Amino acid sequence: DTAVSQTPKYLVTQMGNDKSIKCEQNLGHDTMYWYKQDSKKFLKIMFSYNNKELIINETVPNRFSPKSPDKAHLNLHINSLELGDSAVYFCASSHDTGNTEAFFGQGTRLTVV
């Protein structure tokens, strides 16, 4: 039973398109995250939600918009995709925002052509 699952696993799309990535966790956690891992494997936080409320919004272009319909789901919508958006996007969750570890989904490899 997958704890943090995201879909799709692979996404290939043309520049200028709009796409969404979905994430769900069945761990009962309050906090969810989106991370971007670039080609050099650096994991950078993009957004975090706690109980459906946005608590972290790093310096991310406005083309990226997260949405959390409930605390078990966190989706990421990307408008007007650019070549530089190509990366692996990871969803993660943690029990809360305190001193707790995060668990990651399997990642979505986005390729913009």
Add this chain to the structure above:
Amino acid sequence: QKEVEQNSGPLSVPEGAIASLNCTYSDRGSQSFFWYRQYSGKSPELIMSIYSNGDKEDGRFTAQLNKASQYVSLLIRDSQPSDSATYLCAVRGRGSTLGRLYFGRGTQLTVWP
């Protein structure tokens, strides 16, 4: 961001040796620290968490924390080829950065038979 720095490697050790991975962090008040392992093409997987100064052992893995020196390390004893992966150090933010889990750039470890 340079909140978390790791020796970039790559690190190559023979099977059966001890692999030593190091990490320093900039926020002196950080309270929780994590080591993740990431195999190529896979998601980060938590292997150790540590919150107090000293050593914490789990099987072949030992995490060491020295808050005065702002230093965390991971020792892997009796290294196996299956330990070959990228190891990511992560540190929880606090205060204005509460909720953030900052990652280092990772150290690539190769264990050769």
